[in-house]
Amino acid sequence: MESSIQRKRVIFSLSNNIYENLALENYLFEHLDPQEALLFLWRNTYTVVIGRFQDPEIECNLKALQVDGIPLARRQSGGGTVWHDLGNLCFTFMSSKKFFNRDNNLILIQRALQNLGFPVEINNRHDILLHGKKISGSAFREKADRSFHHGTILVTAELDKLHYYLKPELEKPQSRHTRSVSSPVSQLSAWQKDICISDVETMLKDSFSPKPAETISIEAVLHDPLYFNYLYQMQSRDWIYGPGAT
Template sequence: MSTLLRFRPFTARNTVRSFTLNAHHQPNSAVSAQHAIYISNSTNPYFNLTLEDWLFRHKSPSDPLLLIYRDEPCVVIGRNQNPWKEVNFDALRSHPGVPFLRRRSGGGTVYHDLGNTNFSIHLPRTSFDRHVTGQIVLRAVRSLGVTTAVLNERNDICVGADKMSGVLHRAPRLAGHVSGSAYKIVNKRAYHHGTMLISTRLDTLGDLLRPKDKDSMVTKGVASVRSPVCNLQQYDTNVTHEAFTAAVVNEFQKEYGVNEQPCIVHETDDVKNVEYIRKGMAELPTWDWAYGQTPEFTYTINRTFPWGDVSAEIRAKHGVILDCSIKAAGTSHGAVLEAFGQSFYIGKRYGFVENDEGAADEVKEIADVKVWLRGAMS
């Protein structure tokens, strides 16, 4: 039995355009042939990231596709990144309801909110050109009146010295980057996606994407490059999500000769119950995906206690602690601490180690180190 997905044309009319998706997701199903431009009406990041992946894998490889969406506040890390290196979890905990997600493409860490518009351009691998797709977005920005915008060597859109789109860490400034990009290539298909900062909360962005005391964390994953950023509205207060969306749609249509109007995607139960989308949305918030995909890393830290100096080297892979070497000076319990590091931490999930109450005869040094390392790994 097929599943009905409903889309609404991006016009003033109230007619509903519908199509049927084969339950087995055959590549020649109607959805992969009929639509070139999608605008998500949902602001659920779990839905939108999964929708993007579903479109990427089910659209005909030979056809261009554009997806535009916005999300409620969240932090999104790249496929091969380390969340403890990228996200300020102390700050994140002070923003209840703001999750972090690991997306399915590479690139750096971004902050999403309703002042930040996301675009995703999918193309055949043989005709995929990052500069061309970057120029589409650049022309859209310039058409909105920000005529000094340029495309840098990373295909990020900048005004002056700063950046306006966020696949990278950034520190807010008065001028700068407004857009950044990431890419994914699989078999015959490729996409360029990124974020456009229009009126985002740059203070929140800066707080959440600036982890403290992680310089000594060495990761085999991809580290974000810090770039100063700003909003498009700092250059033209009339720029809105709707205006940017219309401009990108127009440039996409001209570049690829697409004549059809955009279709609005609604996060309805029949869409979410499509097996691929349902499973994808369920996987994103799991520990195995969000933390368990973390590449191997080593974190070396030091602390001076009233009773002596301690250094710890923690090595983890896929979110699980492989080794914890503790060295202590100035205390007679150095050997005890070293043995404790090996016996207590190995095999446990990094960042999720619960400190038990400890035995009645537990030495103070061990109790102090437990509290210290739990905070350091959070």
């Protein structure tokens, strides 16, 4: 089936802003050619990102985020809360449903990391584990004719900040919202100190497509109302915190 794909593309974002990158991801998803498979690679500065159906009060320390000026974002996909920084590589696989296979995506990442010397494994929650600890989680989004699979790979992230900001202030035992599943985490640099983001980016790119990667900038898509409107939505308090947020 995969041989029927006419084109594979790898695109790097030139932005490190979470709202811009979520909007770029949506822009690429909405403009996807049905005969195309795409790998979007992106990174963000300090950010906490919650899943679409989560309550930020029980997922992170909102007071600490506000005091320290760290943004909170809500993505379109489900799944749990994650910490982003420049040591955390974000990936998005997208294609028409005809070609979409989340297991193949994870196997591609697994083999790429194994080629870099990391004996990683995949569990039944679509997490990637290194020596029994989670280094990558995934979430998914579908439309009628296309799907995407995105996630993060902890490479050289600041794990102390991850643990600090993802420790919630409140407990709501009866909350109807989706809760994150707590897992012990690690990162690639804990096992190979000289690993860097570019090593992982290059291996993923080469594993996905031998063609040169492209880049995308915010300036290239600002004219598109689809991008602009989605960017506005991603930054709105109603979207992030819920209707009526002040």
